[in-house]
Amino acid sequence: MAGPIRQPIDLAKLESYIQQNVPEIKTPLDVKQFGYGQSNPTYLLTSKPTNQKYVMRKKPPGALLSKTAHQVDREYHIIHALEHTNVPVPRAVCLCQDTSIVGTDFYIMSFLPGRIYEDPALPNVSPEDRRSMWKSAVETLGKFHSVKPADVGMEKFGRPANFYNRQLKTFATISEAQAKAVDKDSGVPVGNVPHYHEMTAFFGQQATQPKDRSTFVHGDYKIDNMVFHPTEPYVIGILDWEMATIGHPLSDVTNLLMPFTTAQSPKARSVGRANPAFVPGATPGMPTKEECMRWYEDVVGWKFLETEITWADAFGIYRGSVIMQGIAARYALRQASSEKAGDYAAQMKPFGEMGWDFIQELMRKMEAGGEKARL
CATH class of the missing domain: 3.30.200.20 (Phosphorylase Kinase; domain 1)
Structure with a gap:
């Protein structure tokens, strides 16, 4: 590669x-x-x-x-x-x-000699290995979240509380700068993520946020940031740690499981951001999102509410749209590292629309469940 x-x-x-x-x-x-x-x-x-x-x-x-x-x-x-x-x-x-x-x-x-998969569906492996590799990815995340920062001398690596509010503040600063980036050839600025201000206002409401927890977080935990053993179905290394901090573990969980989430989103399917391999039953050996959650919870020893997961899914898509805006900004300034930066940059607006759709779904769930559904 x-x-x-x-x-x-x-x-x-x-x-x-x-x-x-x-x-x-x-x-x-x-x-x-x-x-x-x-x-x-x-x-x-x-x-x-x-x-x-x-x-x-x-x-x-x-x-x-x-x-x-x-x-x-x-x-x-x-x-x-x-x-x-x-x-x-x-x-x-x-x-x-x-x-x-x-x-x-x-x-x-x-350097870790092994396999890196850009496609989280893990093509060209047996159904048995596909299931084992996903289980290893999920359980490895659970192991990481189980490490106490103080035990490895990293208690000052990040602040333990209000992770999502801190994320919102950081994204506000970053997104504002990214929106102003002007393409070197066309002279057109990147612009805002769709529904950016509405999404920021919703996520900033403390009453809607998941229960505050504190663990290490990777910041971009997903299949293509892992190295799998050359022949065996397990993870031998996690890569790309630049956004690691101390924060809320759901941010990593929902990032890893995003292919399962978007596969069932009509908006994601309409803009080509849904991987059909993650539709339940479509790919031999592929676990369900619910199975992955159980594997994770068995390792860490706690459980999340359904509304907490939906909130974090929505935030993950919002966060992804800001990241894609960043790729668009670097592409505009011709600083982008990846050969595929232009393709990713074009997905900023559809991703922002998806995030707003997920917020609408969450609000419907909360209204339907009344006080019992509140986080």
Whole structure:
């Protein structure tokens, strides 16, 4: 999955830095860039003398839209903290915040030889393996949420309460900047996510929010951010930790299970954002969303209300629309890392419409259930 370098780096300076600071990596290096990843440019480093492989993640070049995004130092610190837990992560090798080396902060981690699936339906595996791989993904998330930040020296990694309100405040700052980004060719600004202000107002109502909980959260936990064993049906590593913090575990749960959620959404189907493989019974071996929730709850030892899950589903789609707006903004400024950035950018508006639809569904559920349905 690594190929030509789209965002050049100064290889001579990188090799010099490694020679002086990271003796385990032998130079000279062969460097390629991964094609996936929407945010931080990611490179495959191969030591020519030893053929040992490593992965480098760096901030994007140029002036960044937000100081809160692209925090590769957070990625480094969280995977380093989790190295000796039962959560599978790459080994953290080094962190460099000297921008004179490759132009931005970067870190290097071990390369995990295994399988990465862009399609969460896990094509070309047996029904038995598909079920086992999804179960492993769900249970691995439960293990991660079960790690107490204080036990790994990360109690100051984030604030323990009011996660969703903090998210709303962060997204407000980010979205405002992203909306103003102007396309370098057309001169047209990216613009707001549809129903952005209405969705923000709804989610900001404390009475509607899920019960406040506090765990580590990954921030973008999904199938294509995992490495599966080369031949066996289980997760050997979790990738892309830049949005990790301490927060509400439902944010990760609903992000992972979003393919199941959108598969049953008429709006998602109408705009091509529903994967038909996740319609119940459509794909041999595919678990249901309800089974995944049970697997997760068996690991962590708590349960969520149906209305809590629906609220978090709606928030996850809202959050996804802001992320897609960010991709659109980086694409407009020609800073986007992924080869498919243009395709993702075009999905910002349909995703925003989906989020508003889910809010309408949640309000209907709450009205139908009266006080018993309130979160």
